[in-house]
Amino acid sequence: MAAASIVAxxxxxxxxxxxxxxxxxxxxxxxxxxxxxxxxxxxxxxVAIVLDRIVEDVGTDQIRTADDFRPRLSGxxxxxxxxxxxAGIARFTTVLAIDAKGDLVSHSxxxxxPEVNVADRDYFLHAKDKGGAEPFLSEPVExxxxxxxxxxxxxxxxxxxxxxxGIIVGSVDLDYxxxxxxxxxxxxGYSVALWRRDGTLLARTPLADDIGRPLDTEARRQLxxxxxxxxxxxxxxxxxxxxxxxxxxxxxxxxxxxxxxTESAAxxxxxxxxxxxxxxxxxxxxxxxxxxxAAVRRLALFEELAAALSARDASEAQVRQLQxxxxxxxxxxxxxHDFNNMLSIVRGNLDLLRRRLDQGRRxxxxxxxxxDDGVVRxxxxxxxxxxxxxxxxxxxxxxDPNVFVEGLAELFRRTFGQNILxxxxxxxxxxxxxVDPGQFENAILNLALNARDAMPEGGRVTIRTRxxxxxxARLSVGPGASGLVVEVEDVGSGxxxxxxxxxxxxxxxxxxxxxGTGLGLPQVFAFAEDSGGRVSARSQVGSGTTVGIYLxxxxxxxxxxxxxxxxxxxxxxxxILVVDDEEAVRRISGxxxxxxxxxxxxxxxxEEALELLAGKDDVELVITDLGLQGMDGxxxxxxxxxxxxxxxxxxxxxxxxxxxxxxDGSSAVLAKPYSSGDLARKVxxxxxx
Numbered sequence: 259m260a261a262a263s264i265v266a267x268x269x270x271x272x273x274x275x276x277x278x279x280x281x282x283x284x285x286x287x288x289x290x291x292x293x294x295x296x297x298x299x300x301x302x303x304x305v306a307i308v309l310d311r312i313v314e315d316v317g318t319d320q321i322r323t324a325d326d327f328r329p330r331l332s333g334x335x336x337x338x339x340x341x342x343x344x345a346g347i348a349r350f351t352t353v354l355a356i357d358a359k360g361d362l363v364s365h366s367x368x369x370x371x372p373e374v375n376v377a378d379r380d381y382f383l384h385a386k387d388k389g390g391a392e393p394f395l396s397e398p399v400e401x402x403x404x405x406x407x408x409x410x411x412x413x414x415x416x417x418x419x420x421x422x423x424g425i426i427v428g429s430v431d432l433d434y435x436x437x438x439x440x441x442x443x444x445x446x447g448y449s450v451a452l453w454r455r456d457g458t459l460l461a462r463t464p465l466a467d468d469i470g471r472p473l474d475t476e477a478r479r480q481l482x483x484x485x486x487x488x489x490x491x492x493x494x495x496x497x498x499x500x501x502x503x504x505x506x507x508x509x510x511x512x513x514x515x516x517x518x519x520t521e522s523a524a525x526x527x528x529x530x531x532x533x534x535x536x537x538x539x540x541x542x543x544x545x546x547x548x549x550x551x552a553a554v555r556r557l558a559l560f561e562e563l564a565a566a567l568s569a570r571d572a573s574e575a576q577v578r579q580l581q582x583x584x585x586x587x588x589x590x591x592x593x594x595h596d597f598n599n600m601l602s603i604v605r606g607n608l609d610l611l612r613r614r615l616d617q618g619r620r621x622x623x624x625x626x627x628x629x630d631d632g633v634v635r636x637x638x639x640x641x642x643x644x645x646x647x648x649x650x651x652x653x654x655x656x657x658d659p660n661v662f663v664e665g666l667a668e669l670f671r672r673t674f675g676q677n678i679l680x681x682x683x684x685x686x687x688x689x690x691x692x693v694d695p696g697q698f699e700n701a702i703l704n705l706a707l708n709a710r711d712a713m714p715e716g717g718r719v720t721i722r723t724r725x726x727x728x729x730x731a732r733l734s735v736g737p738g739a740s741g742l743v744v745e746v747e748d749v750g751s752g753x754x755x756x757x758x759x760x761x762x763x764x765x766x767x768x769x770x771x772x773x774g775t776g777l778g779l780p781q782v783f784a785f786a787e788d789s790g791g792r793v794s795a796r797s798q799v800g801s802g803t804t805v806g807i808y809l810x811x812x813x814x815x816x817x818x819x820x821x822x823x824x825x826x827x828x829x830x831x832x833x834i835l836v837v838d839d840e841e842a843v844r845r846i847s848g849x850x851x852x853x854x855x856x857x858x859x860x861x862x863x864x865e866e867a868l869e870l871l872a873g874k875d876d877v878e879l880v881i882t883d884l885g886l887q888g889m890d891g892x893x894x895x896x897x898x899x900x901x902x903x904x905x906x907x908x909x910x911x912x913x914x915x916x917x918x919x920x921x922d923g924s925s926a927v928l929a930k931p932y933s934s935g936d937l938a939r940k941v942x943x944x945x946x947x
Contacts, residue, residue: 261543268539275531275558280502283524284489287448288504291517292487295506297438298452302411302430302511305350306393308343309413309426312353315339318418324358327415327423331355331363332371340366344428351408351431356382357424381412385425395512398432398460398470407432407469409460432469435461447523455481455512477505477516492518527565531558601636604629633931654789656692656814659723659742660684666699667721670706677716680706685724689811691742693789701785704778705746705805712750712803720747726808740811741791749802758797782807825935826942828855833874834941835859837867837882837894838910843930847881850934851941864889864897871901879944881928884911908944 316339320330330336340353344366355364360377376382381396396410409430417423432452439450440463451462457478459468476490486507493500500521507514534554607629611622667682674680691698702721709719726741753761753768760766762783782805786793790810797803834856838844841862848858859877861867864886871877880898884891895907912930926944928937 264539264542268535271535272532275535276525276528279525279528280521283519284502284504287502287517287519288487288489290442291450291504291506291515294439294442294450294517295508295515298435298513298515299509299511301434301438302393302395302508302513305411305428305430306413306510308350308353309393309411309428312340312343312426313413313415315343316415318416321415321423322418324417324421324423326417327355327357328361328363331357331424333364334369336364337366337369337371340364351429353429354427355424356427358386358422363424379410381410381427382425385412385414386422393511395454397454397458400470407460432461436463436465439463445523447520447526449516449518451516451518452508453478453514453516455514460513475516477503477514480505481507481514491521527561534558604633604636630933636931653696654692654694656690656812656816657695657698658816659688659691659744661816662695662698663702663721663723663744666702666706670719674710674719678710678713679718681718681720683720683722685722688723688725689740689742690814690816691789691809692812692814693785693809697785697788701782701807702744702746704782705807708778708805709746709748709750709803712748717749721745722747730808742809742811743806744809745804745806747802747804752799752801752803753797754799758795761795762793779805825854825938827938831855831857832878832945833857833859833876834879834881835861835867835870835877837861837864837880837886837891839863839883839887843883847937850937853934854938854941856941863887864894867894868897868901871898871905877902877905879906879908879941881908881910881941884909906944906947908940 316331316336321327336355340355344350344353351367353366354362356376357363360375360379360382362371362374362376365371379396381394384394394412394414396412398407398409400407409432411428411430413426414422415424415426435452439452439461442450442463444450444463449462449464451466452460453475454460455478456472457475458470458472459466462469476492477488480488480490487505489502489504491500491502501518502521502524503516503518505514505516534557538554607625611625611629614620614622614625663682663684667680671680706719706721713719722743722745724743724745726743730741730743757768761779764780783793786807786809791808793805793807795803795805834851836844836847836851836858837860838847839862844860844862848860851858859870859874861870864882865888867880867882871880880895882891882894886894889897891909891911895909898905898907906926908926908928910928910930910932926940926947928940932940
């Protein structure tokens with residue numbers, strides 16, 4: 259009877275642990291698949307937004323009938339527009355404009371446009387026969403030269419008379435999704451795949467031979483039956499055994515994402531537990547059942563808890579950057595609007611300047627100042643986006659919260675749309691605070707986006723700054739301390755108490771599947787604690803929600819701007835080599851340096867630059883773009899120093915990657931766009947090094 263009891267207990271434990279491990283694996287892949295489906299949706303949405311922006315650039319009011327499409331889109335200006343839009347998203351390979359007959363009208367990478375007809379392609383037939391303005395995903399096509407798979411995202415173009423005028427098509431490199439999934443660093447036995455709704459495999463990690471082939475999967479059948487997410491078990495798979503699979507539809511696109519794990523990988527820890535249980539049962543038969551079973555169970559529970567905590571931390575770290583980019587994606591429309599406004603300022607003032615000069619007038623200072631202001635504002639916006647999108651270490655510095663909030667509010671107003679009124683209430687005696695500006699910006703951004711999402715029908719969002727009261731400061735930042743309160747308030751539907759008490763839990767969200775990760779407010783909570791403060795929220799159903807960040811005051815003043823001083827000119831005739839693959843940049847940089855008194859040579863690439871250096875001995879400085887095609891700027895610097903060890907290098911960059919220059923010991927970095935004064939000061943600094 260004792261032996262039978264021990265065996266029965268061992269069997270129950272083995273079965274129980276097995277069911278627990280299977281259920282835990284199903285929950286893990288389901289949560290991970292939600293995050294990946296949302297990330298895939300954001301990536302495709304950015305592509306769709308670019309296609310919509312191209313339609314706006316073209317102007318539907320200029321295409322009254324289908325016959326107007328080719329004359330409007332076949333010009334060089336449209337080719338340049340498509341080229342610029344394609345360059346804005348790294349995963350784009352080409353952007354095409356195709357008329358109602360299927361003839362290629364404009365190509366982002368080739369000019370003149372080649373004569374090609376795509377009337378038999380699935381994306382063209384879908385746009386022509388089924389209509390609708392939603393994007394269409396084509397069957398993937400493998401490039402015979404590069405072996406890379408691309409996906410065509412097509413957007414129908416309808417003339418003002420309602421007729422089918424043509425399509426705008428973006429070719430998306432599927433290696434982007436392959437890389438996105440591979441960066442998750444999934445354990446062995448796990449897999450992630452992106453599919454079309456018809457079952458065509460688009461991308462998968464680990465890489466499979468079935469890319470581009472339609473496959474019959476349970477996920478496709480369940481999606482066809484109306485489900486948007488779920489999980490199931492495959493009895494046999496390509497891995498040779500049973501597999502657990504979770505799937506989620508990609509919001510707004512005919513695609514879905516699956517995340518799977520082999521049953522053997524899910525049960526890897528279970529086999530260890532089985533071994534321990536069997537050993538414990540054998541020892542129990544020898545008289546030590548009670549002590550051994552207690553130790554095994556405590557050890558198993560401890561390892562399970564440690565593994566769960568480790569898995570949660572790893573999952574949070576992996577999706578934190580995705581959540582940050584998700585927030586950035588929501589700002590894309592407003593940012594594009596702001597950037598186009600700045601470009602309009604520059605172009606309009608240059609046009610007025612040209613007209614006055616043609617009239618022989620010289621009172622053009624106002625136009626020059628306005629155009630320069632537009633360039634400065636555009637460059638500042640670019641730097642803020644680059645800083646926001648990169649992972650960076652915490653760098654606290656003293657900031658003026660009123661100036662900081664007002665700057666963000668200008669960006670938010672362009673983003674929220676006409677049905678959201680954004681109001682700022684800035685206190686008059688608020689203290690400075692010492693925080694990481696990027697994290698502070700991200701926290702306010704998360705709160706503002708949550709407030710906007712709480713009012714789908716429109717409303718008012720208020721961002722308020724004020725000095726913390728004595729009681730608030732004592733509870734938030736310590737007895738006797740002073741502090742700042744930044745509050746974000748909406749007039750939305752509010753939250754019941756049971757929801758309000760959970761809003762700072764990681765992965766907890768009330769948003770629909772595919773609309774939120776549950777990491778925004780936990781990031782706000784972590785930022786407040788890391789900065790020595792705290793965060794609190796109050797809400798009432800039907801009356802809205804207010805979230806407040808309490809931060810300790812800082813006695814340190816924000817750094818003041820340093821005046822630039824006069825523009826330095828060359829003290830003697832010095833020779834400078836300018837290397838840039840953009841002809842206009844080479845020309846204007848050369849003219850600026852010539853006016854400053856320098857002798858200037860130019861080169862379109864690293865190879866040409868090295869030939870010039872080998873044949874001319876008096877070159878003292880090389881100004882090179884970091885992102886040259888082929889041999890980049892840092893490699894060019896290495897080769898130049900081999901030829902001339904004493905030569906100075908000045909790096910120019912418009913991508914924000916100045917750390918590449920710092921890696922080779924150079925401190926002189928010139929940020930694009932730059933003025934004549936910026937160039938002169940950096941050249942003087944580099945020559946004096």
